[in-house]
Amino acid sequence: MADLRSAQWYAGQDRNAYIHRAWMRRGVPGTAFEGRPQIAIANTASDLTPCNSHLNEVAESVKQGIWEAGGVPLNLPVVSLGETQVRPTAMLWRNMAAMATEEMLRANPIDGVVLLGGCDKTIPSLLMAAASVDLPAVVVPGGPMLTGTFRGTPLGCGTDVWRLSEEVRAGTLSEQAFMDSESSMIRSRGHCNTMGTASTMGLLAEVLGTTLPGTAGLPAPDSRLLARSHETGRLIVEMVAEERRPSQVLSSGSFRNAIIALAALGGSTNAVVHLLAIAGRLGVPLTLDDFDAVGAGVPLLVDLQPAGRHLMEDFHRAGGLHAVLREVVDLLDQDALTVTGRPLVEYLPEAQIWDHEVIRVRDEPLRAEAGIAVLRGNLAPDGAIIKPAAASAHLLRHRGRAVVFDSIEDFHARIDDPELDVDADSVLVLRGCGPKGYPGMPEVSNMPLPAKLLKEGVRDMVRVCDGRMSGTAYGTVVLHVAPEGAAGGPLARVRTGDWITLDVEARRIDVDVPQEEFDLRAPSQAMIDGLARPRRGWEDLYVRTVMGADTGADLDFLTGSSGHQVSRESH
Template sequence: MSDSKDKQRKPLRSTAWFGTADKNGFMYRSWMKNQGIPDHAFDGRPVIGICNTWSELTPCNAHFRKLAEHVKRGVYEAGGFPVEFPVFSNGESNLRPTAMLTRNLAAMDVEEAIRGNPIDAVVLLTGCDKTTPALLMGAASCDVPAIVVTGGPMLNGKLDGKDIGSGTAVWQLHESLKAGEINLHQFLSAEAGMSRSAGTCNTMGTASTMACMAEALGTSLPHNAAIPAVDSRRYVLAHMSGIRIVEMAREDLTLSKILTRQAFENAIRVNAAIGGSTNAVIHLKAIAGRIGVPLELEDWSNVGRDTPTIVDLMPSGRFLMEEFYYAGGLPAVLRRMGEAGLLPHPGALTVNGKAIWDNVRDAPITNDEVIRPLDQPLIRDGSIRILRGNLSPRGAVLKPSAATPRLLRHRGRAVVFENLEHYKERIVDESLDVDENSVLVLKRCGPRGYPGMAEVGNMGLPPKLLRQGIKDMVRISDARMSGTAYGTVVLHVAPEAAAGGPLAIVRDGDWIELDCEAGRLHLDIDPAEFERRMADVQPLQAPADGGYRKLYVNHVLQADEGCDLDFLVGCRGREVPRHSH
């Protein structure tokens, strides 16, 4: 306890701005007072930043103004001084070419906004896919007390009296349209019903996955991941998070005390249990890199292996995030895992000051169909598979819970698309030499190649095969795919084609072998021919027109390294910058 009291006596960062009686203190306080802030706001109480990714161009986060107001109520109640500030909002739904291109830009924005301002602790308002990792990355590089408040998922989509999942329904309906099973009117009629409230995708897509990852890492209060966006309990959680962040500031409970190696191992296991997105592999690596925790691709195999998927949600299963919350949400999953010895580190610290197991040991579980018993899993081993071989020497990933079991061990001839434009042009060609055993290969859609590594890895199948009733094929690329997507899709092949990786040398008709259980991805050509082709590969050069895109291409790391910019990796701390007055 004495150690805790010592921490409470440490001076707050904000006193370097507001706590002096000299010229500088005068100016900082005076400028803030033009907003109607009274003297007693500067009496040494913690200044709490509310890092807001609100934007009407990011529909998932468009309700965050109201969410921030509830956070402020909690901060005021606990005796803190809330200050809301905007950061770059990178929404996947509208931003071209992909929000992944600007994840690191948003993280830079967050880091510099925190470090350069009089902030003692920060509430991270996150929602759409990349905002959660971006804000955690930026805050981790400053190592301040921080708590995640997610905007929550949309209500269930509705079409013809049935539930449909945001994102997942698009892929399903579009394939049905190309197969001639539905007409254009039926396809377009799903638009409004799919997205009928504020919030993120209501499937276990990347947004829901990263919300679960934030909770599993211990960076949010229990139940943050699943409460629907329009449920009043979402605003109660925001209020309680506002109270808690003031306490965290006084305790100096920084991210480095929560984002430990143990926390990341818990999150890897949880991702398997929920059937989470493959994007979590990249994002967790990037967050770990910012806080200085060693995390490798092999950890997904070594730590996550033999973890059953027990959450029956689309795209892997049947239900949606509303049912997940009503069934008990992530605390219920953690309880099931902990009782079975599947939670590697039950003592890992969380933002409420308690161990993760203490938060969930008595969590109610109200629906065994949605959150299944461990002896009735959706899939017996749902861990993300890491694939290596001469085609992916630095690794590739595959999500078994979204794949067709019979295709997880497969040998087929390659049908190659040199880039996304080539794919769009060629996939609809009725004369394309392709059958259900072929392996679709898409190149130059990785971190440098697109750039930004767009979510195009779940290539739509050739219409002529869809009309034959073919629903899945093995697909391989250096791209990502939306967490709402599904199929036997090999992603994140590293090094990517644009960086001179072996994917660049694959040609039509080459035999490719996939063995998911063995973790093998192999281009079956003569080794001498392999070397001859590799000698001719030329890595992509950065664009000459400058701007952020040139910076990105020159400095982005490969998928196995988290796709951060090389100069951003690491924790630079929260040292107060020198003033200029």
């Protein structure tokens, strides 16, 4: 066993060591402080994060594994962000959750940590924290819920909310039927059962090498999740003994593998900002353009909502993550490690596809090229992204008149106005929704379509926004436009009636206005009036220091801080 960091607190006969041991005894064995690794369980369980409410049970299994392997488990509740609950958006606090967890790990007598997350921002924030403090760390994803049904039809969390609510607005579904479906949407514990952000980040945590292989994608109620949690408890003790840290596991190859998996899975666009942020904490070179360069030619192999038909329970039954990775194994970095110390690719040879409707073979993909497309042009000089797998093919090359909204409130006030000058070819533009603008970059880019067009049968339009969209959403949406409007980006100078050209194949998004004229325009005063103006607390710190979506929307003083573990003594 390597020298334990916790010995700085517990070893010795002086007054400080006495205080540290005495206050922690409370029923633990007398040997707890005699060279046994102290393992924190960073636990995001919370009744206000309903997708993570089962993680206390998961933590108990982790504890048993830690005790069995000779460690001492310590439950450490950390900031938990309920995607469906907190306002204005959980993304506003992702960096705060990461910073708080990092500081608690650094401040306490901890030798290693097991990270329990599930809901969208919890796994990214935990990995950002672990990358920064660089103690041995391993993730246990909480897993997706089981599939609910309504009137005999499976329901996809989020995706079917968007679909059904649009049908109500179109007049093809009654409000009562919509309300009746509510009790069927969430069948069990666990996070969303679509390939939304929660499922995507749980799976990518394994692709990055940060989970015990074979864990990600297990449904939350599945007893095998508890068994894997027990094994993870044993593993973290081994990792401490061998000093296996995030900086050794997370390499450029790990992020390359994550980009490839993101494309093959048809995963959430939110993964882009989270992977950029995690890499930024480590100092691993990763740029927005890498998502296009590495992932653009990767086929979509998974037929899951929102890009397809099925749900996460089907995905697990069909062979799960390893079956998908085996199909693209030749594209993966062969040396990228996992928390076990072995390369990821060593776990793939035995994987099988058991249902070819859910997971396709490489030669028969749902889409031949499915990666995130990175767009540039005079509307997005620092980049914007689009998910072609969730878009309408006929809109991937499009020219239309802009209909501009200066804030979310402006959008809600006018989108269903019968007098709104909009048609199916129009391009809906929403600005002031980036990291600084709202703030927190809310999931509003997949704007609901005008009610009068829905009634005409229109179900998709080109939409452009500096915010994000839910990983469960779909449509031809250009999002994460950078620089954002609030940072002086060109989006702030677009006017209703301007012609906008989208060409995904050419990777362009442009406003057809002479550049000299466009540059001379003043930013929209209505947008400026609608921007966030925090005066105190976290929101003020966030707006002053947050970086753009193209770099992961982390705070400028938190990047590249890996490995700073030592705290000064007190008492």
